[in-house]
């Protein structure tokens with residue numbers, strides 16, 4: 001079967017480094033910010049040892065989208081209409097796209113939805129990720145394909161989104177309390193009780209997400225290296241390599 005078109009939901013390696021494994025004839029589509037991030041991304045050339053085992057990307061090369069989207073683009077796959085939509089601002093990253101099939105009411109949400117594990121918004125926005133939930137809910141999907149975790153049916157989407165909203169609210173409240181008390185993001189993460197979110201995989205993302213929340217609340221620069229260093233410190237060792 002030939003693959004005529006492919007869509008990158010965002011630039012992260014577990015979603016975009018496989019581009020070069022698709023046929024050369026495949027037209028790749030991504031958000032304009034996603035393309036620019038992947039163009040300058042150093043991690044594809046060698047992953048820093050924040051994870052263990054250090055990911056080996058295999059025989060991939062940097063392959064960028066051929067078509068970029070700013071706001072929205074509709075593609076037609078046979079009779080199937082596929083709307084590629086940007087949430088309007090930073091959410092999981094600054095270059096997210098979802099694929100929405102309005103007739104089938106199927107939403108491919110990429111990493112705007114983590115299903116049953118800790119969401120990650122450190123390269124986007126905590127508040128933006130929360131807003132993106134409302135934006136996706138307004139589409140009223142019957143089925144949702146998350147970036148990670150099991151598929152969600154219509155009845156499961158509402159409760160799953162509610163829990164994600166509570167998590168983002170928890171991150172923002174923890175950041176506000178930490179800033180008021182003069183704590184660093186790592187100290188705030190160590191002091192907080194993850195409560196209902198403690199059972200989610202990748203709990204150390206609280207550190208990464210707090211770094212982003214601090215930057216958003218204080219209007220300061222986000223330091224990617226410092227955030228990852230603190231997440232490793234919180235765990236007491238490198239993060240597990242899993243998707």
Ligand SMILES: [Zn+2]
Nearest residue numbers: 010012092111
């Ligand atoms: Zn991602």
